[in-house]
Amino acid sequence: MVSSALRDLERAGYRRVLTAALGSHERQAFLSAGFAPVAWLHLLSRTLDELPSAPPIVLRRVRRSEWERVAEVDGQAFAPLWRLHATGIGEARRATPSNRMRVASDASDRAIGYGVAGRSGLQGYIQRVAVAPEAEGRGVGSALVVDGLRWLRARGATTALINTQFDNERALRLYLRLGFRLQDDRLAVLGTQLGTAA
């Protein structure tokens, strides 16, 4: 299936293919089809019985008119490999049957951070957290993660998973401080080039 999908992508003109973040048991079919690791991620988990308190930061829904700004915040927060455009943020939201997205804004109501949480049955996910560089270190990231955790618990999830790049010490510190624990399994994003055959 992977090789067949790669042929379809090549015919459609794609030159590089990346997977989602995959656990060890999910990687084999891609490795056999020629994929190699592009980036490694920590996987962290926490139960939702006792939640940390959140900094007093007002969060609100995203407005239709500000998707471009939200994508801009994402682009400022993440290195190119990880950036999402508005469509990608929408896809991250639709990755689970139910989701919650919240935005933090500055005094002039301009979005400075956003977070996406998703739930599938008892399992919760903090899918995305991004804070504009000029707004870091004031509790926005913590407020977005704790908001997602509260929403997940209110909807019946019992655990939450989150992942972050190996070299993202800031995010790792934040998640450990908020009660997440590192899991033994690491995740990897795999990649392959297309159209290199003569």
Ligand SMILES: CC(C)(COP(=O)(O)OP(=O)(O)OC[C@H]1O[C@@H](n2cnc3c(N)ncnc32)[C@H](O)[C@@H]1OP(=O)(O)O)[C@@H](O)C(=O)NCCC(=O)NCCS
């Ligand atoms: C990781 C990220 C979400 C953190 O967001 P943030 O808004 O800076 O997070 P917080 O302000 O809640 O916490 C960050 C630090 O500021 C400190 N802080 C929080 N509120 C504070 C305040 N009012 N005064 C001073 N310091 C404060 C926290 O103690 C924390 O310290 P630590 O780094 O030692 O843990 C943000 O840096 C980011 O978007 N990074 C790029 C994208 C990314 O990595 N996303 C997550 C990866 S999956």
